[in-house]
Amino acid sequence: MxxxxxxxxxxxxxxxxxxxxxxxxxxxxxxxxxxxxxxxxxxxxxxxxxxxxxxxxxxxxxxxxxxxxxxxxxxxxxxxxxxxxxxxxxxxxxxxxxxxxxxxxxxxxxxxxxxxxxxxxxxxxxxxxxxxxxxxxxxxxxxxxxxxxxxxxxxxxxxxxxxxxxxxxxxSGDGVRQMVEWYNAGLIGEATKVWSWTNRPVWPQGIQWPSTPATPPADLDWDLWLGTAPYKDFVGNLVPFNWRGWWDYGTGALGDMACHIMEPPFRVLGLGYPKSAECSVGSVYVGEFQRGYFPESCPPSSHITLRFDRPGKEDLVFHWMDGGIQPTRPEELGPNEIMGDGGNGVIIEGTKGKMMCSTYGANPQLLPTTRTKEVSVPKTEYRVPEGDRxxxxxxxxxxxxxxxxxxxxxxxxxxxxxxxxTESVLMGNLAIRSYDYRVPRAGSQNQFDYPGRGIKLVWDGPNMKITNFDPANQFVRRQYREGYSL
The missing domain is CATH 3.40.50.720 (NAD(P)-binding Rossmann-like Domain)
Incomplete structure (x- = not known):
């Protein structure tokens, strides 16, 4: 075949x-x-x-x-x-x-x-x-x-x-298809903002690479596991799961969960490449009032803002939050109602209303949630037999x-x-790594500047290039170890 x-x-x-x-x-x-x-x-x-x-x-x-x-x-x-x-x-x-x-x-x-x-x-x-x-x-x-x-x-x-x-x-779930039908029926009007969030990472991030090498398990071929990544000695507490928090191997909380959580609004709104990205990240402190700098490790938390160009309309502003950061609760949500599924979720704000879902697009609801059972729209989207299963x-x-x-x-x-x-998800990681990019401060041996902080990265999607901060472009494509190529 x-x-x-x-x-x-x-x-x-x-x-x-x-x-x-x-x-x-x-x-x-x-x-x-x-x-x-x-x-x-x-x-x-x-x-x-x-x-x-x-x-x-x-x-x-x-x-x-x-x-x-x-x-x-x-x-x-x-x-x-x-x-x-x-x-x-x-x-x-x-x-x-x-x-x-x-x-x-x-x-x-x-x-x-x-x-x-x-x-x-x-x-x-x-x-x-x-x-x-x-x-x-x-x-x-x-x-x-x-x-x-x-x-x-x-x-x-x-x-x-x-x-x-x-x-x-x-x-493949029914939830995202229901949301598409609600949106196409005009139930929330024209979307203006998206809020998406996760409580992950549930593995270490914002930490220093271990200084003490360990012996790989007898059943693990460490060289093959490293594959495209630069060679490093094996360390404990990395495989089979905690590699997610290191840039050489993983893509952090964004890479792990955003393809599940950002997908519903992407499909509902028909989004493509973002036009810009900006971010802030959580600090890690080592000792008293000293911020740790661990560029090999993904941060413990982040807030990414992507903007999507929509010809003839205002930009769509798309927020991603991880590490337990969440948006403000919508006024339409009752005080005892769960936002998303508690730790993760999506809210799409429109000119006429809002809708919400959990991870994987599950449990879609209009806000206030009483609207969910009050409205009915025709099924126009193909349903995958057994849904996500x-x-x-x-x-x-x-x-x-x-x-x-x-x-x-x-x-x-x-x-x-x-x-x-995936490109939009990884644009968030490019913004994070640009935020932590540092250069020695002129005239100082121990002080550094972070020129990627406090700016908006402007993205040329067709050409895969940041146009206003060239150091960010090193994160578009990495170099593979010898023996591996596309």
Whole structure:
């Protein structure tokens, strides 16, 4: 089912199998459902999947794809044998590898699609290698670590005619579709502001890189885990989860949660690239009244403000807050009513009203909440069967049907949609890293200036460039370690 020429190998394989059946049975064709019962899917119609990163969330991705009943897991890859053990047990017949490059080279003829569930810094190179081979890809959120990577992956999906999906499952939920219908019906008027927030991080951020190296676990290939990132000695308390708080590997609270939380207003309002970004970040203090400076680590909290140009209208102002920072409660929300889901949420303000949802676009409500049951609008948006639980099947069916099919056009988060969303999410991180960029103060050895603070970064979206503060552009695209490239 490789798609440099859409469906060419798929059709060849199916034609051979059908031709063989006709040769044996003459002209008597037995219906498929008679052979296998209701819901039977012939092996030739199943998606052959290889999975990169199969522990933790990766295990959930492997299981979700397999649970569709329309996919076979034929190869597994993980740099950590212990983390991979459960997936290997579940799919004992699948070939197992530690290096994704070796797996794709050796299994290329045996697979149709690839899931990528590694740490953020490896998403782009792994997905790109698969796409260049004509393989469909499912990539965990955020789809990339850098803005440049997101743009290149988005363009590659179209170039290689492959079916893509980002792992923000809320985009398949009914909630965001309900919000689209409310907005299109004019229930809150023209949107002017968006507030989105999370209580994450729930891992260390704003800390100094550990000074004492540790011995990697015997089952972990540390060099392969580092992948594109600069080489460093292994340290404790980093894998399998706390890498999220370090810029070399993760994308902080923004990268972890914003693809889930910012997605509903992006879809509702049809947003593209932001025109500007500004931010403030929480301080870390070391000792008495001394602010720590740890540029390798994401901050403990941040407030990002993005502005989106809308021709003929005022800019849309989009706020993101993390680390427990939340917007002021809307007056329309009762004193004992929960804002969002307590720790996370979205509020869209319009000229005629407001609406709110929780993480993943769940529990959408008009404000005041009594309006939610009082109004009814026609259903105009496609509903994914099983909602967010159907996110994997949404992708699997599109892969089987092929690029450009009806199922392809019903995808919830293809790269054409997920790419601009991811770029906007990562624009927030560019603003954070620019905020912490420092230079020695003239005439002083121990004092520094922070020229990226207190300014608005002006973004040229088509050219992926900050036009008014050049040091920020180093954060658009990072350099890979030797042996890795797009």
């Amino acid at each position: 490789e798609n440099n020429k859409p469906n060419e190998k798929e059709n060849s394989r199916r034609s051979f199998l059908k031709g063989s059946a006709l040769a044996v049975a003459g002209f008597y064709i037995v219906p498929r459902h008679v052979l296998g019962g209701p819901g039977f899917i012939a092996p030739s119609d199943k998606l052959r999947v290889a999975s990169i990163g199969v522990g933790g969330m990766g295990y959930g991705d492997v299981s979700g794809v397999f649970r569709s009943g329309k996919a076979d897991i034929v190869a597994l890859c993980d740099v950590d044998d212990t983390r991979a053990a459960k997936a290997r047990q579940d799919h004992a017949k699948a070939a197992y590898y530690k290096d994704y490059r070796v797996m794709l080279e050796k299994e290329g003829k045996n697979i149709d699609a690839v899931t990528v569930s590694s740490p953020d810094h490896m998403h782009a190179v792994q997905a790109m290698m698969a796409m260049k081979m004509g393989k469909h890809v499912y990539v965990q959120k955020p789809m990339s670590h850098d803005i440049y990577e997101a743009r290149v992956l988005t363009e590659a999906a179209e170039k290689y005619k492959v079916v893509t999906q980002m792992g923000n499952q809320g985009s 159907g996110h994997y099947n949404n992708w699997v069916e599109a892969c089987i049907a092929g690029y450009g099919s009806k199922e392809f056009n019903q995808l919830s988060s293809p790269f054409s949609v997920a790419g601009p969303l």
